[in-house]
Amino acid sequence: MRVQKGLVMGLLVVLLGTAAAVNAGAQDQAEAVSLGDVVVTATRTPTPEGAVGVSHTVITEEEIQARQAADVAELLRDVAGITLVRQGSQGAQSVIFPRGGENNFTMVLIDGVQVNLGGGDFYWETLSTDNIERIEIIRGPQSALYGSDAIGGVIQIFTKSGYGPPSVEVSTAHGARSENGNYLGEQHLRVSGGNDQMGFSVAYGRIDDGGALDINNDYWNNTLSARFDLFPKDNWEITLTGRLNDSRYEYPTESIGDKYSPLDPDQHEREMDTVVGLTTRVQATSWWENVASVGYHRNDREIDDPYNPETDFYAWNGEYEETRTTFDYHANLTFSPADPVSSVLTLGYEYERETYHQESTDFATTKLTADRTNDALYVQEQLSFFDRVHLVGGFRVEDNSAFGTEVSPRGSIAVDIRETGTKLRAAAGKGIKEPTFYENFADDAWTLGNEDLDPETAVSWEVGVDQRLWEDRVTIGLTYFESRYKDLIAYVPTPYPAPPVRTPNFFNVQEAESRGVELAVKVRAMENVTLGGSYTFLDTEVTDDGGLGSVAFKEGKDLIRRPSHAASGWIDWRWGGFRTFVKGLYVGERDDVYWRVAERVELDDYFVLDATVSYQVPAPAPIKDMEVFVKGSNILDEDYEEAFGFTAPGASFMAGLSFKL
Template sequence: MQLSAALCLSASAFSLAVSSPALAQDDMVVLPEISVTANLTETPLTKVGSAVTVITGEELKEQKILTVADALRQVPSVAVNQGGPRGQFTQLRIRGSEGNQTKVFIDGIPVNDPARGSEFDFANLLADDVERIEVLRGPQSALYGSDAIGGVVNIVTRRGEAGTRLSGRIEAGSHGTVSGHAAISAGGENFDFLTGAAGVRTDGVSVADERLGNTEKDAYENGTFYAKGGVDVTDWLNLSGVARYTRSRTDLDTEGFLPSVGHTGPLDSNQDVKGEQLFTRAQAKVTLLEGHWEQVAGIAYTEQNRDYRDLKPTVVTGTYEGERVHLDYQSSFMFDTPGIADAAHTLTFAVQRDEDSAVSESVWSSFDRSVTSTGFVGQYQLSLFEDLSLTAGLRHDRNDIFDDATTYRLTGAYNIRPTGTKLHASYGTGVKNPTLFELYGYTNTYRGNPDLQPEEAKGFDVGVTQALWEDAASLDVTYFNQRITNLITGSGQTSTNLPGETEIDGVEVGLTVQPVEGLSVTGSYTYTEGEDSTGAELVRRPQNLASLVVNYAFLGGRANVNLSIDYNGEQKDWVWTDPFYANRQTISLDAYTLVDVAASYDLTDHAQLYGRVENLLDEEYYDVWGYGAEGVSAYAGLRLTF
C-alpha cells in the first residue's frame, strides 16, 4: 500500500532501465535486475532478502499469453484456481494462503475488491499492456497491511516510449474466439503518454463440465481501455496518472444438488454476470538533494460492480458494488557512509489511508457497510561492503472496527561473489482483517458473523541462490514456514475463527538456464504441506506444483518457438452434501498437466505472424470441482508495430 506511492512511475521507469542495456566505452553493460515490490524503494535483486519472482513483458509476448492468470501458474508456490473456462472467477493462493490473503496492485493501485471478500478476480485482467509482474512471497503486512499474509502481486503496465509508436494485434481461433489489442504512445525528454484498448470474445464451452451431462456453451466478453502518462514539470517535480476501465459479460451455470454423485455441483442454466472495473491513480513525485530525498504523494480510486442476472426474461438477482479511496504519502532518504563499512542507507517513512465500502442488494437481503484504516510505516535498509544487505520494517495500523495492529519484517541477503552464491532469509508477521461480507453478508445460504476476529500470521523463509556454469544458469532453493491463528473458515451457513494454529511449510526450487545463444529454460517446483488446527488438509492447495518454460529464438531473432508445461498436483476441494448447504465433505481433485506451444515469425520489421496451441494434451481437469475447462485449442494472429 505505501509502496503504491512509488509503483506507478518508478516501477515502469526501472523496468525500462533493466531491459535496456547501457553502452559505455563500446562495452555492453547489463544493469542489475530491479525489484520495486520487495522493499519500499527500488532494490537490485542481489540485495533482496525476500523471495520474489519477476516475469517480464517480453516473456509474456514470447508465450503469447492472453491473461495474467496464465502467466502466474509459472511462479513458485502460486496455485491458480479458475472456476471454469475463460472468464470465470479466478483465485490466486500463494504459499498455501487463502485467496483473499494476497495483496494485488496494478500500477500502484490496490485492486482487492471490498465487495468480493477482499479478493481480486484475475479472470478479466488481460496481458497485452503488461510490462512487468512481480510476485513477492511470505507475510508482507509490515509493508502492505491487511490482505498480504500470503504475499503481494504487483503488475506494472507499459509507459510511452520516445517518439510516436502505434501497435496492434488481432487473433482468432477455437470456440469462436476473437481477440485484439491496439495502442498508441508518445514520449519525449520530459513526458510520456500511452493509451490503448484490448478485448476478447468467445462462444466458450460449458461452465458446468460436459462430463456431468452439460452441453450448453457459455460465452464471455471483455473490453478494456487504459491510459497512462507523466510529465516532468520541473527537474524536481513529476506528475503522473493512470486509468483503466474494464467491462465484461460472462455466462454462468448455477450451483445445485446432484443426486447422481450425492453432493452439490454446477448445472446448465440461463444466467450471467455483467461487471465493470475502474482503476485510477494520480500522483506527484518530488526529488531533492541531488536525488537523495524522494517524496511521493498519491490518490487512487477503484470501483468494481457486478450484476448477476437470470435471462429470458432478464432479471437482476443480485448486485455487488465495491469501492476504495486510497491516499498515500512516502518519504525516502538515501545516503552513503563510505568511510564506515562502505555502507549505504535508505530511511523510509510512509502513511496510507484506505476507505473501503461494499454494497450488496439481492432478492435475499441487502447491506451497505464501510471501513476506514490508516497505516504508518517505517523502514531502514542497510548495505555493508556491497555484499551484505539488511532490511527492517515496522507498521502500525489503526482501524475503526478492529483493535490497532502492529506488524514487522526483517530480511537479509549476503552475496559470496567468488562462488556466485547468494544467501537470503526473511521473517515477517501479518494480519488479515475479516471482510465486510464475512462480517455482514447475507444470502440464501450464508449469514455474516460480526464477531469475527482478524487472522494473524508469522512466517519465515531461508534459501540460497547459486550461479552455475559461469553465470549461464542460476538455481534457487528456499524453505518456507508459516503459521496462521484465528483462521476464518466456513462453518455451516456462516464463518468462524478456527481455534489453534494453521501450519504451512514447504520448499521452492527455481532454475534458469541459457545453455546456448537464443535458448532459455526456466523451471520451478514447489512442495507444500498445509493443515488447519484440526489436522485437515487445506483445500485447493496442491502439494506439488511445477512449471517448465523453454524458449528458442533463431533466424537472427526473426523466429521464436516457446513450450510451456504447468503441472498441478492432486488437491482437495469442498462440496456440500445436502440441498440446504448445511453440511460439506472433502473430495480429491486429480492432478493435471497443461502443455502450451507458441511460435512466431517476423514477416517484416513491423509485422509478426504468430500462433499458439493451448492444452495440447487435451487434458480434462478441475481447478474447482464440477467446473470444466477448454480442451485442446488453437489460435493464430497478426501483430503490427509502427
C-alpha cells in the same frame, strides 16, 4: 476529522518537499546510477535484485510477449509457490493460493493502487495483459509495508510507459475450441510515445470466447489502459495511470459444477472494474525523496439468475458495489555515514476508506451498506554493508475503524557473495487480513455479521539461496518456508432452537499451517535457446477446525485444492525469423469437496502442454516488426479438473498477426 488531519499533514509535507526541490536546483541532484535489474515492490524503492532478501519472481514484457499470453492468470500458473484454480473455461472464477494460504491472502496492486475487494478477495479471470510491462511477485507476509490483505504476499502490475516517436501496435488473433468449435478471438491496439518532458501509453484489448460448454458459456472482456508521465523538472515526475475493465461471463454451473447438475441457460455475471492512480515524486535534495500518491478503485458486479424450472427454485439477482480510496505519503531518506555503509530510511503515512453496497432480490429484497477507514504509519530501514550484506527491517501500525490497532513487523537479510555468484537470504514477518464486509456487517434472514472480529494473521519465515553459474547463463533459486495461520474466520451456524437474541455467525476460531520448498531454474543454453522451470513441494494441515467439523476444513487434513507437488517447464527457441515457446505444467493430486454429499474427494494429477510459434515477416515501410503466430492451449487435449465437478477446457488453437507503425 481524522481524515482531514491526515490529508492536510500529507499535503503540507508534499508542498514542503516541492519547495525544497525548487530551491535546491539541479546542482544538488544525486548522480545518476544504473541499478541494472531491480525490484520495486519488495521495499517500495528500486532495489537491485542482489540486495533483495525475500523470495520473489519478476515476469518481464519479453516473457509475456514470448508466451502470447492474453491474461495474467496464465502467467501466474508457472510461478513457484502459487497455485491457481479456475472453475471452468476462460472467464470463470479464478483464484490463487499463495504458499498454501487462503485465496484472499494476496494483495494485488496495479501501478501502486490496491485492487482487492474489501477483505482481500481478487478474481484473476478479468485481468488481461494489455499495456503491462512487468509483474512482480513477492512471497510471504508484507503487511509491514502494505498493511491488511498482504498477509501471504504481494503481486504488483506495472503499466508500460511511453517513449520515443509516436507509434501504433496492432495485434489480432482468431481461433476455435476443439470440443465444440466455439470461436476464440483477441484484439489489441496500443498507441505510445514520449520525450524528455512527457510520455504516454494508451491501449485497448478485446477478448471473445464462446466457451468450453455447449450451453451458456460465452465470455467477453474489454480493457482500456492508459499511462501518462510528466517531467516538469529534472527532479520532479508525475504519473497518472488508469485502467477500465468491462466483462461479461455466462456460466451454467452451480456450486457443484457442470458435471453433476443440470445446466442453467440464463445465469450470467457482468463486472465493471475501474482503477485510477496519481503519483508524484520529488527529489527534494540528494538525500530526500518525497513520494505522494492518491488511488481509487471501484468494482461493480451484477449476478443475474432468471427463473428456469429445470435448474432453479426461484429467480435471483445480486448487485455489488465496492470502492477504495487511498492517500499515501512517504519519504525516502538516503544516508552514507561511512564509505562501506549506506542507509535508506522510509517513513510513511497512509489513509484508506472502503465502502460497500449490496442489494439482492429473491423472495424479498435485502440491502447492506457499510464503510471502513484505516490510518497507518510505517517505517522501514534498509542498511547495506560493503554493498554485500543487506538488512531490511520495518513495521506498520494500523488504526482500523473495524478491527482496532494492529502492529505488523518484518525483517530480511541478503548476503551477496559475488565471487561465487551466490546470494544467501532469509526473511520473517507477520501479515494480517481484515474481515470481508459481509463477515463484519451482514444482517439478513440467514446471517448476522460480527463487528468485533479480529483480522486473520500469518507468521511466516523463509531461508533461501540464489546461485548464478556459467557466467550468469544459469540461475537457480531455492527457498524453504513455513507459515502459521491463526484467527481464521469461520461461519458458525446459529444453534437450534435459535436463541431469543440473535448471535453473530462469524468468529476467529480456526488455524492452519503450511511449509514447503520452492525451486526456480533458468538456463541460457545457447544464444538462441533459453529454458527454465519451477517446482513446488507443499505440505498443509488444518491444526484447529474450531470445533465445527467442516468437511472442507477438517482438523489433521490437508487444505483443499493445494497440491503437494507442482512443476512447470518451458523452452524458448529462436532460429532465423522463427520463435517457438513450449510450456508444460504438471499439477499433482489434491483434496477437494463434493458438496452435494459433503464428502472429501481426491482430484487426479494432470499435465497440460501449451505452445506458441511465431515468424517475423518482412514488411514494407511504414510497417515494422510484423509477426504471424499460432498458439495452442492444452494441445494434448488433457481431460482434467482444477476444481471438482468443473470441466476444464480442452485443446484450443489460434492464429494471428501483429505489427507496428
